[in-house]
Amino acid sequence: MKTLLRFFLTNFPLSLIAGPLQVPNEFVAGTPARAAEVNENFVSTAVAVNDNNARIEAAETSLSQTINDLLNVQSNVSNIQSTVSELQTAVNTLQSYHPSGLTRIENINWEHYAQISVTDFIDSGLVVWFSNRVITESLVPPNFNYHVQLFKYGTDWDLVFDIDINQVTDVSVDANGLIADFTLRPDPMETTVHGFQLLRINATDPADISGVYRVVVRGDFIIDETNRAVDGNFVRAETPTGDFIEGGTFESIIRVIL
Known part of the structure; x- marks a missing residue:
């Protein structure tokens, strides 16, 4: 519609619809009084037509400006829509991050309550990756119980095993968000770490190793x-962890099978 209107105004100006009225030579037929009256009417008509033409030209200019303004508005709306789309993308990206900015457990290398083989349990252990670096001494306090613990089902989970914790410096994650591969740093651990590997110490007998385990990571005491x-709560048994409040205990069950 806008294009047709612009074409019409461009190719057929309104001023051509009613061009300037050409007043004929002085009318002389009839009586002098009649001739004077006719001539006066011609002059009045010419003035009115020319005035109307001026109004039409002004309207044409105004209409053309209005069309240009509408086209500019349309362009601005398109730009605004593009900006809104970019902002929405940015918002979606931001929402993918932890809203409170707290450090959480980002990935692990096992599924909650899933089965893993004794071989994998001995060789790879359990790997935990944080969203930010944490202070090593808060993760593994010297001369104190670990804030990471491994229990095996016995009487009220009373069988607690000695464990070894090694620093993990890098991980690769599969399509399910599980750690598929990782890189270890030789001892000693750095003052801050991004992840760790948990191994059961002195585990050699497969029959003794197999069973149901509970992994506990005490987020209340691990400081970034x-x-x-x-923010360690293992909500819905999914990673990343967290309920948007500092602290919280991560607990997961694994079944180690022969």
């Missing part, structure tokens, strides 16, 4: 580089 506790 910003001096905040890890």
Whole structure:
């Protein structure tokens, strides 16, 4: 519609619809009084037509400007829509991050309550990766019980095993969000770590090793580089962990089979 209107105004100006009225030479037929009256009417008509033409030209200019304004508005709307789309993309990206900014457990290398082989349990152990670096001494306090513990089902989960914790410096994650591969750093551990590997110490007899285990990571006591506790709650048994509050205990069950 806008294009047709612009074409019409461009190729057929309104001023051509009613061009300037050409007043004939002085009318002389009839009586002098009649001739004077006719001539006066011609002059009045010419003035009115020319005035109307001026109005039409002004309307044409105004209409053309209005069309240009509408086209500019349309362009602005398109730009605004593009900006809104970009902002929505940015919002979606931001929402993919932890809203509170707290450190959480980002990935692990096992599925909650899934089965893993004794061989994998001995060789790869259990790997935990945080979203930010945490202070090593809060993860593995010297001369104190670990804030990471491994229990085997016995009487009220009373069989607690000695464990070894090694620093993990890099991980690769599969399509399900599980750690598929990882890189270890030789001892000693750095003052802050991004992840760790948990191994059961002195585990050699497969029959003794197999069973149901409970893995506990006490986020209340593990502090990140910003001096905040890890948001560790294993909500819905899914990673990333967290309920948007500092602290919380991560607990997961695994079944080690022969």
